[in-house]
Amino acid sequence: MNVFVEKFADIKILRYSVPEFEKLELNKKIYIYYLSQAALCGRDILWDQNNRYNLAVRAVLENIFKTYSGNRESEMFSSFLVYLKRVWFSNGIHHHYSTEKIPTGFSEDYFDELVDKSDWKSFKIPSEKNFTAFIAEIKVVILNPETEQKRVNLEANKDLILSSANNYYQNVSQIEAEEYYSNLKSTAGTEPVSFGLNSTLVKESTQITEKVWKLNGKYSKAIEKVIFWLDKAVEYAENEPQKKYIRLLVEYYKTGDLAKFDEYSIEWVKEQHGDVDFVNGFIEVYGDPLGIKGSWESIVNYKDKEATKRAVILSENAQWFEDHSPVSPEFKKAEVKGVSAKVINVAILGGDCYPATPIGINLPNAEWIREKHGSKSVTIENITQAYFLDSLGNGMLEEFAGSAEEIERAKQFGYLAGNLHTDLHECLGHGSGKVREGVSTEALKNYYSTIEETRADLFALYYIMDEKMMELGLVPSIEAAKAEFDAYLRNGLLTQLTRIEPGKDIEESHMRNRQLIARWAYEAGKAENVVEFFKKDCKTFVRINDYLKLRNLFGHLLKEIQRIKSEGDFEAARNLVESYAVKVDRPLHDEILLRFKKLDLAPYAGFLNPVYELKTWPCGTPNDVLIRYDEDYTSQMLRYSNEYGFLPIEN
Numbered sequence: 001m002n003v004f005v006e007k008f009a010d011i012k013i014l015r016y017s018v019p020e021f022e023k024l025e026l027n028k029k030i031y032i033y034y035l036s037q038a039a040l041c042g043r044d045i046l047w048d049q050n051n052r053y054n055l056a057v058r059a060v061l062e063n064i065f066k067t068y069s070g071n072r073e074s075e076m077f078s079s080f081l082v083y084l085k086r087v088w089f090s091n092g093i094h095h096h097y098s099t100e101k102i103p104t105g106f107s108e109d110y111f112d113e114l115v116d117k118s119d120w121k122s123f124k125i126p127s128e129k130n131f132t133a134f135i136a137e138i139k140v141v142i143l144n145p146e147t148e149q150k151r152v153n154l155e156a157n158k159d160l161i162l163s164s165a166n167n168y169y170q171n172v173s174q175i176e177a178e179e180y181y182s183n184l185k186s187t188a189g190t191e192p193v194s195f196g197l198n199s200t201l202v203k204e205s206t207q208i209t210e211k212v213w214k215l216n217g218k219y220s221k222a223i224e225k226v227i228f229w230l231d232k233a234v235e236y237a238e239n240e241p242q243k244k245y246i247r248l249l250v251e252y253y254k255t256g257d258l259a260k261f262d263e264y265s266i267e268w269v270k271e272q273h274g275d276v277d278f279v280n281g282f283i284e285v286y287g288d289p290l291g292i293k294g295s296w297e298s299i300v301n302y303k304d305k306e307a308t309k310r311a312v313i314l315s316e317n318a319q320w321f322e323d324h325s326p327v328s329p330e331f332k333k334a335e336v337k338g339v340s341a342k343v344i345n346v347a348i349l350g351g352d353c354y355p356a357t358p359i360g361i362n363l364p365n366a367e368w369i370r371e372k373h374g375s376k377s378v379t380i381e382n383i384t385q386a387y388f389l390d391s392l393g394n395g396m397l398e399e400f401a402g403s404a405e406e407i408e409r410a411k412q413f414g415y416l417a418g419n420l421h422t423d424l425h426e427c428l429g430h431g432s433g434k435v436r437e438g439v440s441t442e443a444l445k446n447y448y449s450t451i452e453e454t455r456a457d458l459f460a461l462y463y464i465m466d467e468k469m470m471e472l473g474l475v476p477s478i479e480a481a482k483a484e485f486d487a488y489l490r491n492g493l494l495t496q497l498t499r500i501e502p503g504k505d506i507e508e509s510h511m512r513n514r515q516l517i518a519r520w521a522y523e524a525g526k527a528e529n530v531v532e533f534f535k536k537d538c539k540t541f542v543r544i545n546d547y548l549k550l551r552n553l554f555g556h557l558l559k560e561i562q563r564i565k566s567e568g569d570f571e572a573a574r575n576l577v578e579s580y581a582v583k584v585d586r587p588l589h590d591e592i593l594l595r596f597k598k599l600d601l602a603p604y605a606g607f608l609n610p611v612y613e614l615k616t617w618p619c620g621t622p623n624d625v626l627i628r629y630d631e632d633y634t635s636q637m638l639r640y641s642n643e644y645g646f647l648p649i650e651n
C-alpha cells in the first residue's frame with residue numbers, strides 16, 4: 001500500500017493502513033464495521049455547521065464535476081478541480097486551518113461557463129427558489145471575497161459571532177449569545193452540563209431560542225442514520241459497559257438532553273477493558289469563537305497490542321527508572337506510578353476528524369468530569385506511522401541529514417526510536433520527580449510548560465540510550481538510540497525552523513523545549529566538540545561526534561531542570577528559556593527556509609479512509625468484513641456525498 005496518494009494546493013492526501021484488521025475476531029470486525037458506518041453518517045452535519053452555504057456549494061460543484069461537457073483538459077478546469085478538492089478537504093469553503101475563505105483560482109466568467117455547460121435536470125434546489133437566483137447566490141458566496149470571509153474570527157475588536165462565517169448562530173450578536181449562556185450557567189450546580197454544545201442559537205423577531213441537534217430536531221435526517229448504526233453496533237459490543245454507554249449515547253441523540261451526554265461520557269471514561277473504542281458526537285469547540293458549540297466528529301479505533309505492550313513494560317518498571325535517574329535524590333519520588341498510556345489504531349475517521357486528523361485523543365472535554373472521573377488519553381499509532389513513512393519519501397531527510405549513515409539509521413530505526421521517545425516522555429517523563437513542599441507549578445509562570453516539556457523530553461533522551469532499555473527488549477541496539485539523538489538535534493537545531501516565519505522567534509512551547517535542549521547541549525559540549533555544525537556545498541548540517549558524552553549532557557541538564565521545577569526557580573527557568581529556546585539564528589533560518597522551499601512539500605496533510613465491506617450469509621447474518629485500500633481521493637469524496645448525503649442543502 002502506498003501512503004502518499006496525491007498533492008494539491010497546500011495539501012497532501014495520505015492513506016493509513018489498519019494493521020492486522022483481518023486477524024481481529026469476527027465480532028470485533030462487525031462491531032467496527034457498524035461503528036464506522038455511524039462515523040460516516042454525520043458528515044453533512046459538519047459541513048452545515050461550518051457554513052450555511054456549504055452543502056449547497058458542494059452540490060453545485062459536484063454536479064459541475066459530474067456533468068460539465070466543456071473542455072475538461074483545460075488549465076481552467078484544473079483550477080476548478082483544485083478548488084473542489086480543497087473544499088472537500090476543508091469540509092466547506094474555508095481553509096481547514098486558517099479558516100480563511102479558499103480562493104477559487106478561476107474567474108466569474110469561467111464559473112458561468114461551467115454552469116452553462118453542465119446538466120442541471122436532476123439537480124434539486126430549495127423549493128422556494130428559482131435556479132437562476134440560487135446559482136447567483138452560490139456564485140457570490142464562492143467568488144466574492146467580501147462575503148463569508150472567515151469561518152472563525154478571533155480578533156477581539158470585532159463582534160466574534162457576526163464576523164465569523166460559521167453556522168452556529170443566526171441573527172444573534174456576541175453580546176446576546178454571551179448573555180444567553182451566562183444566564184443558563186448561573187442556574188447550574190457543581191456538575192454543569194455543557195450548555196449550548198448541541199444547538200444552533202437563533203433569534204426570531206425578538207425571541208432567542210436554541211434549535212437542538214437531535215432526532216426530530218435540527219439535523220434529524222443524519223442523526224437518525226447515526227442512531228440506526230449505533231443500534232446495530234450494540235449487539236456486537238465487547239462487554240456490558242460498552243453496551244451501556246452506546247445506549248446512553250443513543251438516548252442523547254434522541255432527546256438532545258445534555259445531562260444524558262454527561263452520563264454517557266462518564267460511562268465511556270469508565271470502560272477500559274474492551275479493545276474497540278470510539279468517539280461519535282458534538283465534541284470539539286474550536287469552530288466557535290465563543291467555544292460553546294461542538295462540531296460533529298467521529299473516530300473508531302482498537303488497541304494496538306504490540307505498542308501497548310511497550311507502554312506496559314515501561315509502566316511496570318517505572319520505579320527502576322525513577323531510582324536510577326540523574327536527578328538529585330531529594331527530588332525523586334519514593335513511590336512512582338507509570339501511566340499506562342494506551343496506543344490505538346484508527347479504523348475510520350469521520351466528521352471533523354476527516355480528512356485532517358489528530359494524532360492523539362484526550363477526552364471528555366467537560367472539566368468536572370475529568371476531575372471527578374478521569375479521562376482517556378491515547379496516541380494513534382497508524383496515523384503517526386503513515387506520517388513517518390511519508391516523511392521517508394519526501395526528501396526532507398536527504399536534505400537535512402549530515403551523512404549517509406545518519407539517513408540509513410533513520411530509515412532503519414527512526415520510527416521505533418521516535419515511538420520509544422514518546423512512550424518514555426508520556427508514560428514516565430511527566431510522572432517522574434517530586435516538587436518541594438509548598439512549591440506550586442505557578443511559580444514558573446509562562447515558562448512552566450516549556451520547562452515541563454523539556455523535563456519529559458530529557459527523561460526520554462537520557463533513558464533511550466540506557467542498557468536497561470535493551471535488557472527490557474525495547475531498544476534493539478544502540479543504533480536505535482543514536483537515531484533518536486540524530487533526529488532530535490536535527491529537528492531542534494535545523495528542521496523545526498521551517499515552521500517559523502521569517503523574522504519571527506519561537507513561541508510554541510514544544511518547539512521551545514526542543515531548541516532549548518539541542519542548543520544547550522551544543523554549547524555545553526563545545527569545548528569537547530561533542531556536537532558540531534559543519535558546512536557542505538554551502539549548506540549547514542549537524543554532526544554528533546560523541547553520543548555517550550551527549551547522553552551525559554542530557555542527564556546533567558535533566559538534573560538542573562528537575563531542580564528548577566522542584567524549587568520553582570523562576571529566574572533560572574527564564575534564564576534558560578530566554579538564552580537557548582526563543583531566539584532564532586537569522587542567517588541559518590533563512591538558509592533552512594530556502595532549502596525547505598525547494599523541496600516543495602505540502603504543509604498540511606489528511607487521510608483517506610479504507611473501504612469496508614460487510615459479508616453476510618444468505619439469511620443476512622454477517623459473516624465477515626473485508627477491507628480495501630484502493631479508493632482514490634475523488635472517488636471517496638463523491639461516494640461519501642452520494643451514500644452519506646442525508647441532509648437537504650438548506651437546514
Ligand code: ZN
Nearest residue numbers: 425430453456
Ligand atoms: Zn509532554
